[in-house]
Amino acid sequence: MRKLPVCLVVLLVLLLASTASLFAKTTHETGLTKALELMGFIRQYHMVEILPIEENESKTLGYGMPFDIMGNDVSYQSNKTIGRQIATWTIASTYAPISIEITATPLMNLAQTVSIDYYLCFRYNYAKFNDNGISTGSNNGYIVVSSDSNIASTDITEMPLKLENESTDGSGQIYPIISKSQDVRFMLSDYSDSEKANWPGGYYTSTVTIRIIGS
Amino acid sequence: MKLPIRLFFSVCLVSMFSMVLIFADNSISSASMNIEAYKEIKPPEGIFNIQVSFLNESGSKTPVSGIGDAFDMSFRDMTSLTKVFVVMVQSNYGDKVKFSFRFSPFVNQINRSKTLSASYMISADKQDPVTVSSSSYYYYDYRFMASFSPDITQSTNFELVTASSSEVSCSVDYSIKGERKLWDDGSYSEFSLSSGTISQLGTQSYVETNIYGSLIVDKTGIEPNVDYVSTVVISLEVL
Numbered sequence: 464m465r466k467l468p469v470c471l472v473v474l475l476v477l478l479l480a481s482t483a484s485l486f487a488k489t490t491h492e493t494g495l496t497k498a499l500e501l502m503g504f505i506r507q508y509h510m511v512e513i514l515p516i517e518e519n520e521s522k523t524l525g526y527g528m529p530f531d532i533m534g535n536d537v538s539y540q541s542n543k544t545i546g547r548q549i550a551t552w553t554i555a556s557t558y559a560p561i562s563i564e565i566t567a568t569p570l571m572n573l574a575q576t577v578s579i580d581y582y583l584c585f586r587y588n589y590a591k592f593n594d595n596g597i598s599t600g601s602n603n604g605y606i607v608v609s610s611d612s613n614i615a616s617t618d619i620t621e622m623p624l625k626l627e628n629e630s631t632d633g634s635g636q637i638y639p640i641i642s643k644s645q646d647v648r649f650m651l652s653d654y655s656d657s658e659k660a661n662w663p664g665g666y667y668t669s670t671v672t673i674r675i676i677g678s
Numbered sequence: 679m680k681l682p683i684r685l686f687f688s689v690c691l692v693s694m695f696s697m698v699l700i701f702a703d704n705s706i707s708s709a710s711m712n713i714e715a716y717k718e719i720k721p722p723e724g725i726f727n728i729q730v731s732f733l734n735e736s737g738s739k740t741p742v743s744g745i746g747d748a749f750d751m752s753f754r755d756m757t758s759l760t761k762v763f764v765v766m767v768q769s770n771y772g773d774k775v776k777f778s779f780r781f782s783p784f785v786n787q788i789n790r791s792k793t794l795s796a797s798y799m800i801s802a803d804k805q806d807p808v809t810v811s812s813s814s815y816y817y818y819d820y821r822f823m824a825s826f827s828p829d830i831t832q833s834t835n836f837e838l839v840t841a842s843s844s845e846v847s848c849s850v851d852y853s854i855k856g857e858r859k860l861w862d863d864g865s866y867s868e869f870s871l872s873s874g875t876i877s878q879l880g881t882q883s884y885v886e887t888n889i890y891g892s893l894i895v896d897k898t899g900i901e902p903n904v905d906y907v908s909t910v911v912i913s914l915e916v917l
Contacts, residue, residue, distance in 0.1 A: 513711045529714035537715075550711060570715055573778050573849070573915040649713065664719030665915030666778070672710040 509556030511675045513647065516550055532570070532579065532651065532659075532667060539653040543618050544584045544605045546650030552585060555641045558677020560627030565674075567610040570667040577662055580611040580652040582618075583671060586645040591629040592638035599629045610669065611652065623676065647671075719916055725884040727768040730912060733761050733890075748907075756895040759799055765889040765912060769854055770822070774917045777889065778849040783841040784895060784906035793843055794906055795896040800837040800848060802830045802889050807857070810883050821866060824887035825855040841908075851917070854885055 518527035528549045530537060536547045554561070570579040585606040590598045606620045628638055731739035732749040740749065742763075754760060765777070779800060786792035807821040828835040830850055839846040857866035891910065900906070 509707055511707050511709045513709050515711055515714075529716050532715045532717050549713065552709075567713075570713065573776055573913065574917060662717055663915075664717045666913035667715040667717070669713045670710055671713060672708060674706065674708040676706050 509554075509558050509561065509675060509677050511552070511554045511673050513550050513552040513671070513673060516548065529666075530649070532662070537581075537649055537651050539651050543582045543607045543650060544586075544648070546582070546584060546648035548646050549649045550647040551644045552647050552673065553643045553645070554587070554589075554626075554675060555639065555643070556675065556677055557637075557639050559638065559640045560625050561640060562623035562625050562676040563606065563673065564623045564676070565606060565608045565671065567608050567671040568669045569610045570669045572663055572665050572667050574663075574665075577667075579654075579662065579667065580609065580614075581669075582650045582652065583608045583610075584646070584648040584650070585673075586647075587626065587642040588645055589626070589640050589642040591627075593629045596638055602626070608671075609652070614652075725768055725770050725882070727766075728914075729766045731764050731766070733764055739764065751893075752905075756893060757897070759797075759892040759894045761890045762893045763891040763910065765891075767824070767852065767887045767889065768884045769824075769852075769887070770884040774851055774853040776849055776851050776915045776917050778847060778913050778915070779837075779891070780845050780847045780909075780911040781839060781841045782845045782909040783843060784908045786901065787905040787907055788901075792899070792901070794898075794900060795840060795842040796908055797838060797840040797894045797896075798846075798848075798910075799839075799892040800830055800850060800889065801833075801892065802826060802887060804831040805885070805887055808883050808885050819859040820856060821859070822854050822856050822883075822885050824885050825853050827851040827853075830889070845909075850889070852887070852889075 516527040518529060526548055530547055530549070534547075540546070554563070565583070565585065567581070567583055570581060571577065585608070586604075587606065588601055588603045591600060591602050593599050606624055607618055609616070609619050626640055626642075628640065730742040732742065732747075734740060735754065749762075751762065754762075769775075779798070781796065781798045783793040783796050786794075802824070805824045807823040809819065809821045811819050828837070828850065830836055837848040837850060839848050856869055858869045859866050
């Protein structure tokens, strides 16, 4: 009988450990070795990362960086959820609901004499949980960002964007929000051919920043 | 292997991965990324070749074929400035070109928040001028040489930058300086070049220049059996 409390404690520890489910993992290529980084939600945590895609050697249109700004795959389209896929992004948080703010600077040439505006489309896709911790389906959507802060368009997502779980009284928000390795797509703003022809040749760069704020 | 300028820009020089990633301990987290694009430049007349190579310890070269090429420097001591790459430029093109270099610290591949500080230096050998006897302009002889601004052939002007926790960059302007020999006293005086000038003088001569990248790493806090990776991005623009 004296062993019963000990057994109960052991069972309790095992039960708690089993709740520390893994919700994200990242592999790191380290030359001849590989490391696996595991992250669990045994404590409050959240992260965001954006990984650029390198243009492959076959120079397939519509994929990777760097890319030709004169290419058809980055030209303006009325549907701003398409374009060239240049990166993937991941968000994982136990601070639901979370607010997302994304900013982008215009593309500039090295001499900084030309500024080119563009749209970015961030796809997100995560499982929503209800108050009982049961997934009620996925939440898909797009975040469309313009590097031109003065542009007024209903196509542009209003910031900050809130992502949350399926919850009636807020208790469902204790469950994680995980949107992993989703597309980031690039499209130029609406420029005429003559405007594009006047852009100098060479290298262009800009910076996109994602900020996640937990509840 | 020499890369023609069109191919050179089509791969946008040497880019070996760039990313900034920040983890926060509190309820705010952020990440950023550089977007890289280019517009192809119409190839100039004449010769303009670029080849980037890693420099092996023996002094031999390993050509960089494009984006993402990696080079194992783990056998290097790197406790003093060591030449690790070279940009070979063959040119007779008269316009000015800007070379830009971006360097990152060495990032721990297990824990990316840990970095080793790295200092990079850009330098060039002092060049001997290429002399051209004109066949079409019979009055003159010409000589041409690479010119840098700042003049990185002088040790006092070497471009030295240190990447501690984030990327650093530097740039240098490159052009071909031309001089014309005066027929009366044999002295040389500077004159302006136009595109393809040396070829227009009826010769296939060109100026060859090497730009070197040297590196020293602060190994304080280095962890054993962990790979550290740095990124070098080289780009150019015809100004």
